[in-house]
Amino acid sequence: MKLELKNYQLGAETEIHVHIENAMTMHKKNKKILYAISLSSPTGSGKTIIMTSFIETILHGSEDVEPNPSAVILWVSDSPTLNEQTKRKMSMHSSHIKESQLVMVDHSLDQRTLDEGKIYFSNIQQLGKNATQFNQTGDERKYPLWDTISNTVNELGEKFILIIDEAHKGTSSKGGSIVQQ
Numbered sequence: 418m419k420l421e422l423k424n425y426q427l428g429a430e431t432e433i434h435v436h437i438e439n440a441m442t443m444h445k446k447n448k449k450i451l452y453a454i455s456l457s458s459p460t461g462s463g464k465t466i467i468m469t470s471f472i473e474t475i476l477h478g479s480e481d482v483e484p485n486p487s488a489v490i491l492w493v494s495d496s497p498t499l500n501e502q503t504k505r506k507m508s509m510h511s512s513h514i515k516e517s518q519l520v521m522v523d524h525s526l527d528q529r530t531l532d533e534g535k536i537y538f539s540n541i542q543q544l545g546k547n548a549t550q551f552n553q554t555g556d557e558r559k560y561p562l563w564d565t566i567s568n569t570v571n572e573l574g575e576k577f578i579l580i581i582d583e584a585h586k587g588t589s590s591k592g593g594s595i596v597q598q
């Protein structure tokens with residue numbers, strides 16, 4: 418990271434790595450079991466910075482963590498604007514994540530699986546049942562987005578990491594959280 422994390426941020430990142438490692442180990446034993454790990458922290462505490470450091474460590478390793486350059490991260494938020502902001506922060510603060518690894522999901526993404534070593538940014542509008550431009554095949558699209566995600570999960574298993582950014586919506590929103598939707 419280009420900036421030094423505060424002690425509470427380092428502690429949060431370490432906890433996430435421990436939980437992820439445990440989840441990956443358990444997933445290898447029983448592929449039917451899925452895991453969710455939550456990072457909850459007040460506004461302004463640097464959740465995006467913590468997660469950027471976490472992703473950087475997953476892909477590029479650290480003194481304590483072996484690199485996993487074939488991991489795929491799918492970051493889902495409530496809005497394209499929030500994804501752009503997150504992508505900008507990652508690019509600005511990461512020492513190792515390259516701009517070419519940060520991919521905004523758009524109409525041009527039409528592939529069987531997501532590429533290893535990349536961070537994809539999507540939003541709930543692209544994943545909803547009414548997102549026909551992303552979720553139906555046709556002249557312009559060979560692979561619906563849900564099929565691309567499913568194929569990636571099936572092929573990479575524990576190397577696929579889904580991050581759901583509820584920061585600006587909250588998990589108990591009246592309109593339903595991203596997870597609920």
